[in-house]
Amino acid sequence: MACSFYTSNGKYWIDLRKNDRKKYREEKQKFVDDLIQQLEQKYPGISNDIEMVDFATPASVLRYTNNWQGSAQGWLPGKNVIASSPISFKLPNLKNFYYASHWNRPGGGVPVALNMARDVAKLICKENQVDFKVIKK
Structure with a gap:
């Protein structure tokens, strides 16, 4: 329990x-x-x-x-808490840097961090005009 x-x-x-x-x-x-x-x-x-x-x-x-x-998870971030990710995946003026953690979205913890990493991977694919694919074995 x-x-x-x-x-x-x-x-x-x-x-x-x-x-x-x-x-x-x-x-x-x-x-x-x-x-x-x-x-x-x-x-x-x-x-x-x-x-x-x-x-x-x-x-x-x-x-x-x-x-x-x-904090065991993330504290409530930012001003726009209803956005899909209230904290940006990027930092201004820092090229090719992406941020994915449990601080990006309310709730936090490992599941949110994993979801954020997937969202960043999708964003990188989109910015590079590459299809995002999930490979299942």
């Missing part, structure tokens, strides 16, 4: 880990204990089946990936 919770206060977790590791670990454990208690109410006996727990905070993400402000 995977449970995801979103926080708009990544700074809290990052600062807590930086300034008070003991309290940071205690806060993480309290969160896990509360979650298991709630799951136990909904699914009696589930706590007996839990083999492993991993609780990652924005501080964890920052530590493992150095991702900006500990």
Whole structure:
């Protein structure tokens, strides 16, 4: 089972880990204990089946990936958030450079990064008047 919770206060977790590791670990454990208690109410006996727990905070993400402000995905980008890609694939005045990452589109994560890479490949093909083809084996 995977449970995801979103926080708009990544700074809290990052600062807590930086300034008070003991309290940071205690806060993480309290969160896990509360979650298991709630799951136990909904699914009696589930706590007996839990083999492993991993609780990652924005501080964890920052530590493992150095991702900006500990974001597990991309923060909401740019002004035009309803565009197919609110952040451009290119940088001005930098020839032959294309940017594809989970920061290009809201939602982020690996699936978005892969989709962005595909979109950049299509753009490069279009700019070079080459048909984009998917090769299936």
